[in-house]
Amino acid sequence: MLNIRIEKTKNPKPLPAADDPLKFGTIFTDHMFIMNYETGKGWFDPRVVPYQKIELDPSAMVFHYGQEMFEGLKAYRSEDGKVLLFRPDKNIERANNTNRRICIPEIPEDIFLEAIKTVVKVDEAWVPSKPDTSLYIRPFIIATDPYLGVRPADTYLFMIILSPVGPYYPEGLNPVKIWIEDExxxxxxxxxxxxKTGGNYVASLASQVKAHEEGYSQVLWLDGIERKYIEEVGAMNIFFKINGTVITPKLNGSILPGVTRDSCIQLCKKWGLTVEEKKISVDEVFKAAEDGTLEEVWGTGTAAVVSPVSHLRWENKVSKIKDGGIGELSKKLYENITGIQLGKIQGPDGWIEVVK
Known part of the structure; x- marks a missing residue:
């Protein structure tokens, strides 16, 4: 067990008003978790402190070489007032996979989970209870050595900040339009x-700006070699239901292994649907749209949960998915996953962790 020092704020902020829309990622709670790392010493000094600015040397390695990772998960308020985490073990597993890939020291799962639970418990009053709201949890690690030179750092900060949020997309569950990137x-x-590191996301910004200017919510990426196989959306994994079969791109080393993606696959299989994780080309998708066998398209992610797709744009083609409405399966997945997250529906063993 961690010996987490807790320093509570002397100047608590007012909680959001009941009618506050909780625009995603704009409001932050009273406290944050911090833990340090030094080579030869390991992770040390875990603490919950008032939410505050951090001081870094201008030569801190994170600024110059991008050695940083982040994660995203949520806490939910159940009808009986409990605070629930949805599959945090999968986020912690993915965080340590990222750490290994970019040479950041791993954090033992029990320590990581205790840190999350402790800071959420301190700011439990910030977990909203309105429909379609939650407390977004952002763990992240940054390299802090004051050093100019390309190597793994010797010092790091592990932090967790919290943000009460509403829907990620202003549309909510309403279908979104997706721009398939061709440049x-x-x-x-x-x-x-x-x-899950910032370099993946900064690479997407130019396309995201272009897509928004054309009225599209997100960018769908193709593979970087042949430029023909579907990969993932900027903030989501992607699913297609074609002629009764649920298809999602196979994890291949360039696609983020989404926790909600895995949850959708498990639920679809439990319901008796055929699920295929495989390479699927953009040509196949548009052909299915043209011959009427493309029944549904949806994205999945922690922020949006399940997001139905109404239109796909690729080069000079725009395809409307069926009638442009919410598909039956994507709606069922959304209702079941959010039901499990809120404790209204019994999910598979181990999917819910109670913050005590």
């Missing part, structure tokens, strides 16, 4: 596409 690439096998 830039985001990642290739052997790179860092499967790691």
């Amino acid at each position: 830039y690439v985001r990642a290739v096998k052997g790179g860092i596409g499967e790691a």
